Amino acid sequence: MLAREQKLIQNSYYTASAHAHAIHPPLDGDAEADVCIVGAGLAGLSAAIELADRGYSVIVLEAETVGWGASGRNGGQIIAGLACDQSVIEKSLGFDAAKQAWDITIEALDLVRERVKRFDIDCDLVDGFLGVAVGARKGAALRDWYETMAKRYQYDTDAEWIESENLHRWIDSPRFHSGYHDRRSGHLHPLNYTLGLARAAQALGVRICEHTPARTLSRGEPAVLTTDRGSVKARYVVLAGNIYLPEVAPKMAPKLARRIMPVGTYIVGTEPLDPALVSQLIPTKSAVCDSNFVLDYFRFSADNRMLFGGRVSYSTMTPPNLKEDMRKRMALVFPLLAEAKVTYAWGGFVDITMNRAPDFGRIAPNVYYLQGFSGHGVALTGMAGKMVAEAIAGQAERLDLMARIPHHDFFGGKLLRTPALVLGMAWYRLRDALG
16 A cells, blocks of 8 residues: 555645655664654644653654655645534533534644644645535535534534525535535645644654654553664554554554554645636635535645545545546536646545544553544644643543544455445445435
8 A cells, every 4th residue: 555655646736835844864773762653644743742842752753754644645624523423422422522522623723723823834724614515405414414513512603504595605616505614624735734743843852763664562661662773662652653554563553453444535736726716716715525425625725726635445446547537526516627727636545434433542551542533634633642642641531532432343354344345435425426
């Protein structure tokens, strides 16, 4: 999977527009730290910053480079809530705990803005998110969800419902029926944000080691992680490698690997568009996502490119004719972009759980893990890192709350679970098509 993804990032708009950044030498020899973090993505770097702020010495091991995985290739949307519906959390934990989990996702939005300001991160942060529905039936379902969230979770403090007759004022597209606007959510350049966090972590004394895959973990006090050219002895370990951890270190946490699956997601970027057309299509420049199970998500970049995502692969194989297929999907949403030239097309894998809820917790008293963001992690990763740092510092209530969400292995075992997931997703695609 890692080798397959090298081609997918070669034509990434994010890579092409990334700011100059430091190169972090690989680990060469043995080292010691209070905390060793596996993975220099958003979750791992967030944990590193929070731990360094609390006075811990931290080493981060990264198999590739900072932000190489989903952290640097995603849709860039920072959105309230989880990838699963809030009812999933209520059924598992009860309303009071579910409300606490919801509030954590709201705090996650604020944390992004706090870090952008504190560390002066240039990442094209824009406020505003539109959730939209395709067709009247899905519009009614989305309205029911919105009213439930407004009543039970006070979501209307930051969001407002948009009736069908008014939606054109928010998005100039014939595809959508109705929706809502969330002022507190938004979008950013995810790779530049991740690189900014790495720069901040390093300034706080965190040691980042790129091209240093962690191979084995010996549990104990201290724990020991081995790499190809050395080892790290640490009082605490945080596993934040997500879907790549089972591939790089298959024996490190096999029980965790069975609870997540890789899903490919893909994005195209157009040539820069006329600013007047950009203002016509999405006047607020909000990020947009539809309410289908197999959804489309899109937004405008700072230099007026349409960044359009949504084609997914549950087989880990890159879809054929990716650029042209995505261009057609974009034209279905915005007919005025039918002739727009697509100059970038890229993708990568995110980790999903069976119920689409995040999977946080411990596999030993001093070994923590963060995984299963299920494509909804740009903001939540920040809070995940903060909560694991709180737990290491002795305040584990919030991490333990999230750890109470039940998770199950994907059915089918190692050989059959991917075909089973492909068949299941084919059903959801059919349901979306039928409206």
